[in-house]
Amino acid sequence: MSxxxxxxxxxWDDHLICALGQDLALLQIDRLVLHELSGSQAVRALAEHGxxxxxxxxxxxxxxxLISTRPGRGPNESVSVSGPAMIDGTRQASRTYGFHFIDHxxxxxxxxxxxxxxxxxxLPGTTLVCCDSHTCTVGGVGALAWGIGASExxxxxxxxxxxxxxxxxxxxxxxxxxxxxxxxxxLVLALIGRVGANGGIGYAVEFAGSAIAQLPxxxxxxxxNMAVEFSAKYGFVPPDALTFEYLHxxxxxxxGAAWDDAVAYWRSLCTDPGAHFDxxxxxxxxxxxxxxxxxxxxxxxxxxxxxxxxxADERDDEARAEAQKALDYMQLKAGQSLxxxxxxxxxxGSCTNARLSDLRVAAQVLKGHKVKPGVQAICVPGSTxxxxxxxxEGLDRIFIDAGFEWHASACGFCGHxxxxxxxxxxxxxxTNRNFKGRQGPQTRTHLASPATVAASALxxxxxxxxxxxx
Amino acid sequence: METFTQVCGVAAPxxxxxxxxxxxxxxxxxxxxxxxxxxxxxxxxxRFLADGQPNPEFVLNQRPYDQAQVLLADRNFxxxxxxERAPKALREFGFRCVIAPSFGGIFFNxxxxxxxxxxxxxIEQVRQLADAVQQSDxxxxxxxxxxxxxxxxAQAGLAFAFSAPETLRxxxxxxxxxxxxxxxxxAQIDAWRASDRQxxxxxxxxxxPSQATPExxx
Numbered sequence: 001m002s003x004x005x006x007x008x009x010x011x012w013d014d015h016l017i018c019a020l021g022q023d024l025a026l027l028q029i030d031r032l033v034l035h036e037l038s039g040s041q042a043v044r045a046l047a048e049h050g051x052x053x054x055x056x057x058x059x060x061x062x063x064x065x066l067i068s069t070r071p072g073r074g075p076n077e078s079v080s081v082s083g084p085a086m087i088d089g090t091r092q093a094s095r096t097y098g099f100h101f102i103d104h105x106x107x108x109x110x111x112x113x114x115x116x117x118x119x120x121x122x123l124p125g126t127t128l129v130c131c132d133s134h135t136c137t138v139g140g141v142g143a144l145a146w147g148i149g150a151s152e153x154x155x156x157x158x159x160x161x162x163x164x165x166x167x168x169x170x171x172x173x174x175x176x177x178x179x180x181x182x183x184x185x186x187l188v189l190a191l192i193g194r195v196g197a198n199g200g201i202g203y204a205v206e207f208a209g210s211a212i213a214q215l216p217x218x219x220x221x222x223x224x225n226m227a228v229e230f231s232a233k234y235g236f237v238p239p240d241a242l243t244f245e246y247l248h249x250x251x252x253x254x255x256g257a258a259w260d261d262a263v264a265y266w267r268s269l270c271t272d273p274g275a276h277f278d279x280x281x282x283x284x285x286x287x288x289x290x291x292x293x294x295x296x297x298x299x300x301x302x303x304x305x306x307x308x309x310x311x312a313d314e315r316d317d318e319a320r321a322e323a324q325k326a327l328d329y330m331q332l333k334a335g336q337s338l339x340x341x342x343x344x345x346x347x348x349g350s351c352t353n354a355r356l357s358d359l360r361v362a363a364q365v366l367k368g369h370k371v372k373p374g375v376q377a378i379c380v381p382g383s384t385x386x387x388x389x390x391x392x393e394g395l396d397r398i399f400i401d402a403g404f405e406w407h408a409s410a411c412g413f414c415g416h417x418x419x420x421x422x423x424x425x426x427x428x429x430x431t432n433r434n435f436k437g438r439q440g441p442q443t444r445t446h447l448a449s450p451a452t453v454a455a456s457a458l459x460x461x462x463x464x465x466x467x468x469x470x
Numbered sequence: 471m472e473t474f475t476q477v478c479g480v481a482a483p484x485x486x487x488x489x490x491x492x493x494x495x496x497x498x499x500x501x502x503x504x505x506x507x508x509x510x511x512x513x514x515x516x517r518f519l520a521d522g523q524p525n526p527e528f529v530l531n532q533r534p535y536d537q538a539q540v541l542l543a544d545r546n547f548x549x550x551x552x553x554e555r556a557p558k559a560l561r562e563f564g565f566r567c568v569i570a571p572s573f574g575g576i577f578f579n580x581x582x583x584x585x586x587x588x589x590x591x592x593i594e595q596v597r598q599l600a601d602a603v604q605q606s607d608x609x610x611x612x613x614x615x616x617x618x619x620x621x622x623x624a625q626a627g628l629a630f631a632f633s634a635p636e637t638l639r640x641x642x643x644x645x646x647x648x649x650x651x652x653x654x655x656x657a658q659i660d661a662w663r664a665s666d667r668q669x670x671x672x673x674x675x676x677x678x679p680s681q682a683t684p685e686x687x688x
Contacts, residue, residue, distance in 0.1 A: 014666075014669075014670075017655075017658065017659055017662045018655065018658060018662075020637050021636050021637035021640070022636050022637070023635040023636050023637055023638075024635065024637040024638070026652065026655070026659075028662070028663070028666065030673045037500060037501075038500075038552070038553065038554070041505075041554075045505070049649070051649065055674075056677045056678075057674070057675045057676045057677035057678070058674070058675055066501070080498070080501045081501060082501025082502045083501065086501065098677040098678050099677075099678060100675070100677075100678045101678065123672075123673075125670075126673055131552055131554075132551075132552055133550060133551050133552040133576055135552075146576075147552035147576050148552060148576065148579070149552055149553075149554035149557075149576060149579065149580035149583065150554045151554060151580065151583035151584070151648075152579060152580070152583070154649070155648055155649050155652065158649045158652075158653070159649060159652045159653060159659070161652060161659060163637070163648070163652070164579075165635055167575075197487075197488050197546055197549060198487070198488065198545050198546035198549070198572060201546065201572050201573075201574075201575065202572075202575070228550075228576075231546055231549050231574055231575065233575040233576060252675060253672075254672035258671065258672050259672075261672075262670075262672050265669070265670065297488050297490075299488075318485070318486070318487045318544050318545070318593075319487060321486070322486060322487050322488065325486075415492075415497040415551075416496065416497050416498055417497050417498055417500070417501070418498050418501075433490075433492070433550065433551075435490045435492040435493065435550060436492070436493060436515065437492060437493075437496055437515045438492050438497075441515070441520075
């Protein structure tokens with residue numbers, strides 16, 4: 001009898017074409033997703049080297065990184081100077097090669113990692129790669145998905161395979177009942193605070209435990225989104241009944257008898273009892289409070305009601321030095337209460353937290369209230385389907401009436417691609433990175449859940465939502 | 471890919487943890503359809519002042535570190551965004567090697583495809599190298615040899631062994647084109663897929679209709 005295996009081991013083994021020496025494996029890649037920022041480079045390099053796509057039916061292209069979020073945007077409209085050329089280049093290449101292409105005005109358009117589960121491009125037990133580190137997001141539906149560089153993408157285009165070193169197995173178990181007002185974002189921020197921004201290097205991370213079993217798919221996508229923020233390239237939740245219910249009937253999911261066969265296969269992939277994990281982390285969620293970052297690494301995080309920790313409390317000299325620099329950059333002092341720190345901008349968007357359930361939670365907090373005067377409040381839905389569904393429910397009215405801007409879907413202000421609007425400002429944001437300059441020159445970013453961002457927008461300072469609204 | 475056998479040159483100490491790829495090259499410089507032009511923006515936010523002048527405090531603006539070929543850093547170097555312009559910018563600036571205790575996984579892979587060697591050494595050894603470099607005002611050269619897998623700083627009598635992933639090491643030493651190498655396995659890949667299609671037919675999506683004459687957009 002073969003030894004018990006993890007979900008990860010089984011998916012890996014089922015994609016293993018052959019070993020390349022002692023340390024690399026040549027893997028079959030089921031889905032390549034490209035966007036106009038890095039994908040366009042890969043496509044161009046392929047053509048320059050005189051090659052053609054190997055499996056164009058398994059290549060999906062999306063316009064989302066550089067395209068403007070302005071409602072009614074033009075086909076090549078971008079705040080990035082080089083945006084128009086890259087957008088149009090991706091469009092032309094997609095048409096020429098016959099990739100599955102989702103243009104700026106397609107009703108399916110959105111951020112790649114939001115679109116991929118919505119359309120069933122990402123499926124359990126598939127390998128999916130994209131030139132974006134947050135590709136791990138779609139591990140939320142059980143895909144083995146990871147970010148790659150443009151050269152690796154060129155390799156996938158040319159061969160529909162990729163050479164990778166097999167990582168070790170880590171399991172993170174979230175146990176207990178998630179308290180009201182606490183969300184997937186808080187779970188993953190607390191985890192990163194615990195294991196550190198480098199805690200996942202060299203690991204594929206399975207998220208498990210009673211709290212995850214109860215967590216809806218959109219929450220699982222948020223959780224897996226930030227696996228890379230503790231430097232795990234891969235993060236996933238093995239599929240269960242919630243996953244199958246979510247994916248059933250999606251455009252690219254198998255249909256009819258093929259669906260039943262696929263579900264049976266997917267069930268067989270789940271981690272065997274007694275399978276070995278090289279590392280295990282246990283988080284009790286029952287006492288967890290809303291989390292907010294205070295520094296310039298996602299590991300710089302604490303409960304919103306806590307005081308900013310002292311650098312002296314960090315684990316080693318290097319982390320202490322980093323924390324001190326982070327406080328200087330963030331213009332905060334150790335011991336200061338995080339709650340009440342005035343904010344300039346509240347941002348709801350990104351592949352982390354801009355799905356329908358995120359917008360619903362934020363709208364519940366905002367309903368009947370006004371954003372504090374002087375605060376810029378911006379909402380960029382994660383996909384056009386999310387935007388349309390939110391509008392059908394009247395959520396856009398709640399956002400707009402409260403004083404939020406309501407944008408078209410794209411990556412937007414998560415990264416600074418040329419619009420200096422957030423320069424020198426303090427932003428509370430549902431995004432995934434609080435790196436120096438990530439959202440603009442000298443922009444100070446605090447990461448938090450949509451509920452916390454909405455509550456902060458109303459208060460004009462870092463604040464949490466009343467529990468009954470969560 | 472560009473070959474790497476050995477390098478011996480100035481090493482710049484930058485012993486911080488979690489130096490992310492947004493710091494290595496900010497997103498606003500990622501645009502453009504050219505394969506080059508990123509070195510000028512390496513570490514742009516720290517390297518240049520608000521008025522665009524070089525920041526004299528930044529190590530790569532100081533002699534002899536402005537000629538550095540080796541970068542000494544702390545753990546989790548290159549974490550964050552998958553942008554391949556990060557190793558490209560380092561390489562264009564003149565770096566051939568980054569030595570750190572650990573690397574962001576995507577960055578690590580990207581390095582090999584851009585003629586940049588990521589070397590993992592324990593922080594104690596990286597610190598010894600950095601200390602010796604600083605004591606020589608940057609003049610003591612650090613040598614990195616991928617054949618023997620050693621890092622040496624002869625002037626201070628330091629010699630450390632490292633271990634690079636063997637297949638990637640061979641690819642760098644020989645300057646192998648990775649795609650060509652994979653394509654030599656065409657028959658094996660096709661046979662594997664024929665069997666996989668039986669097991670997972672739904673994984674093989676059909677192409678979208680090709681449009682040979684795309685409309686032009688303004």
